[in-house]
Amino acid sequence: MKFTGLVLLFIGAFSSVTWADSVAPGVAMPLTTKSNKVRALVELAYKLDADTVQQDKAIAVMRKVVKLDPNFAMGHQILAQISLDPREQVEQQQKAFATRKHASPAEQTVIDWFENAADHKLIPAIMNMNEVLRQYPHDRWLVFLANFWLMSQTQYERAAEVYESSGISDSPGLINNAAYTYANMRKFDKAFRLMDKYVALLPAEPNPQDSYAELLRMAGRYDEALKHYQAALAISPRFYSSQFGIADTYFLMGEEPRARRAYDTTFANFPAIPILSQIQWRTNEASTYLREGDFEGARRAFQTIADGAHRQGMSQVEADIYRQMAIFEPQPEQALALLNKADTALHVRTHASPTSIQQEAAEILRTRIEVGLKTGDKQTADRALASLASLSEGSSDKVIESSYQGAAGACLFFAHMYKQSIPHLEEDADNPWSLKRLVVACRRTKDVVRAKRAEDILANYNTPGVDQALVVPPFRKSLETPLTNGKVKRASLQP
Numbered sequence: 001m002k003f004t005g006l007v008l009l010f011i012g013a014f015s016s017v018t019w020a021d022s023v024a025p026g027v028a029m030p031l032t033t034k035s036n037k038v039r040a041l042v043e044l045a046y047k048l049d050a051d052t053v054q055q056d057k058a059i060a061v062m063r064k065v066v067k068l069d070p071n072f073a074m075g076h077q078i079l080a081q082i083s084l085d086p087r088e089q090v091e092q093q094q095k096a097f098a099t100r101k102h103a104s105p106a107e108q109t110v111i112d113w114f115e116n117a118a119d120h121k122l123i124p125a126i127m128n129m130n131e132v133l134r135q136y137p138h139d140r141w142l143v144f145l146a147n148f149w150l151m152s153q154t155q156y157e158r159a160a161e162v163y164e165s166s167g168i169s170d171s172p173g174l175i176n177n178a179a180y181t182y183a184n185m186r187k188f189d190k191a192f193r194l195m196d197k198y199v200a201l202l203p204a205e206p207n208p209q210d211s212y213a214e215l216l217r218m219a220g221r222y223d224e225a226l227k228h229y230q231a232a233l234a235i236s237p238r239f240y241s242s243q244f245g246i247a248d249t250y251f252l253m254g255e256e257p258r259a260r261r262a263y264d265t266t267f268a269n270f271p272a273i274p275i276l277s278q279i280q281w282r283t284n285e286a287s288t289y290l291r292e293g294d295f296e297g298a299r300r301a302f303q304t305i306a307d308g309a310h311r312q313g314m315s316q317v318e319a320d321i322y323r324q325m326a327i328f329e330p331q332p333e334q335a336l337a338l339l340n341k342a343d344t345a346l347h348v349r350t351h352a353s354p355t356s357i358q359q360e361a362a363e364i365l366r367t368r369i370e371v372g373l374k375t376g377d378k379q380t381a382d383r384a385l386a387s388l389a390s391l392s393e394g395s396s397d398k399v400i401e402s403s404y405q406g407a408a409g410a411c412l413f414f415a416h417m418y419k420q421s422i423p424h425l426e427e428d429a430d431n432p433w434s435l436k437r438l439v440v441a442c443r444r445t446k447d448v449v450r451a452k453r454a455e456d457i458l459a460n461y462n463t464p465g466v467d468q469a470l471v472v473p474p475f476r477k478s479l480e481t482p483l484t485n486g487k488v489k490r491a492s493l494q495p
Contacts, residue, residue: 028139029132032103033072041065042078049082050144050173053207053241056274058082066095073099074107077114084274086314086351093118093353106132110145117149118353122396133162140171147177153398154430156185172201176211186457188219206232206239213245220460222253240270244281251464254473256288263288279305279317283324283465290328290469298328310345316352316360318345323364324466332375339368355397362391362403369407370433373414385411402427406434413437418444429454432461432471455479 031039041061049058062079069075073096080092093114100111113128129146136142143166150159163178179194195215199208213228226249232242247262263285267278286301302325309318322342329335342364349357365388372381385407392404409424410433418441425441428434435458442451459479461472 027136029106029136029142030104031072031074032107033069033075035069035072038065038069038072038075041068042075045078045082046141046173050176051202051207052205053176053210055082055084059084059274066092071099071102073101073103073111077111081114084276086276086317090351090353106135113149118355120353120355120358120395120397122153126396138166138168140166140168140174143168144171144174144177147174147181151177151181151184154184154402155398156181160185169197170201172198172208175201176208179211179215183215183218188215191215204235206236206242209235210239210242210245213242213249217245217249217252218462220462222249225249238270240266240273243269244284247281248284248464251284251288251291252462252468254291256292259288260285275312275314276317279309283321287464287466287469290466291473295328295330299325313348313350314352315345315348315350316356319343319360319364323360323367326367326371327466328470332371332377335371336368336380339364339371358391358395359397359399359403362388362397362400365391366403366407369410373410381411402430406431409434410437413441422447422450429457432458432467432475435461436471436475 031042033039042065045058045061045065048054048061059079059082062075062082065075066072066079076092076096076099080089080096083089083092096111097115100108103111109128109132113125113132116122116125116128129149133142133146143162146162147159150156150162159181160178163174163181168174175194175198179191179198182188182191182194192212192215195208195212199212202208209228209232213225213232216222216228217225226246229242229245229249232239243266244263247259247266250256250259250262263281267281282305283302286298286305289295289297289301302321306318306321306325309321319342322338322345326335326338326342329338342360346357346360346364352360365384368384369381369388372378372384388404388407392400395401405424406428409421409428412418412421412424421441422438422445425434425438429438435454438454439451439458442448442454458472459476461468
């Protein structure tokens with residue numbers, strides 16, 4: 001399973017030194033609770049969530065913890081991070097901040113870190129993170145926390161630096177997350193070495209095999225990925241992440257009907273999975289129609305998801321579904337209508353943090369720019385770009401900055417200012433649309449080395465979803481289509 005959400009980020013770091021038995025006394029940050037039972041439950045929750053990624057069970061344990069000790073501020077903070085319910089995430093973050101007076105100064109710093117992050121005050125959040133790492137630089141669970149949070153900000157190099165500087169080599173949960181860090185940097189050799197170690201540490205658990213499968217899939221090694229998913233299910237047939245992982249792999253392999261059968265079967269067998277997990281895989285399932293060119297099927301599937309998010313009061317999720325629908329909508333008027341629906345949903349601001357609201361607002365603006373550029377509506381594109389620039393300038397959010405850079409690069413690209421677009425597009429290298437334009441821009445400016453590098457990344461982009469379905473398969477096909485003169489047709493390089 002993908003590295004755990006803002007998972008049980010804190011647990012070992014803030015529990016008794018049981019979780020830091022290889023660290024010198026006094027290095028691990030103790031929890032501020034008088035209850036030994038609470039400490040034991042927190043340790044259990046860590047094992048369930050970070051090491052073996054049994055998230056449902058871990059969440060249930062942490063709900064019990066905060067009932068036993070309502071003033072346990074770190075318990076509320078932990079639950080806020082591992083919960084898969086947006087409503088609970090917001091409520092528990094508020095309770096963590098409200099009870100922080102009962103916590104130690106170091107724990108208060110961690111709570112402030114995530115309170116500032118949730119409020120989109122990223123500079124103070126970074127300062128909080130740096131301060132607590134300065135106090136406990138080799139605490140494995142603080143390193144775990146920092147590694148994940150930096151990855152959520154797409155700061156992969158810094159996340160890797162924190163892990164490497166810690167010198168920690170025996171924490172299963174951290175090893176798992178660090179492997180994802182390297183995979184996102186496309187350093188798959190390092191990622192697979194860590195996965196080998198993760199499997200060796202927990203040979204009887206399904207999640208190491210599941211994580212290994214996902215990283216192999218990210219590397220485009222689909223057949224090997226399927227074997228590891230099946231190995232996870234051989235250990236635990238109820239490990240639904242691997243069942244959905246198999247469906248995702250069929251999606252990426254271009255076996256769309258087979259993928260949908262696998263999604264439907266898994267949903268039928270696991271009707272009570274957490275809502276955010278449901279939405280993740282329902283969205284992937286809906287995206288399979290796009291690979292087949294069945295836009296009407298995709299519309300129906302995405303609309304069903306949007307309606308469900310609306311009923312659940314998940315405003316940011318609803319907005320994002322409408323935004324994704326606008327991406328594949330060929331009619332400009334309808335695309336703009338969908339973006340208006342996205343804005344309306346987002347402004348409700350229910351069960352969503354200010355950070356998620358700001359990031360979604362940036363993505364909606366970016367999609368408005370894309371619609372304007374594709375339809376020749378320069379006024380719409382320019383107006384949205386100005387708003388996105390203002391949002392980016394007032395924020396230290398790397399996600400928002402990437403949205404702006406990709407949009408600015410797109411505007412320059414459509415103006416045939418290829419050389420000027422390149423540095424902007426390179427700052428958005430996790431986005432298939434930007435990668436495709438980067439390939440073209442580099443070819444147009446005779447920068448063959450850069451073009452080849454971007455081409456390789458895009459051809460091996462293996463994250464299921466709308467962008468992958470629309471961009472990557474036709475790009476791969478264009479690289480494989482021979483012409484009569486024996487050269488490779490590169491239709492994907494046309495602007």
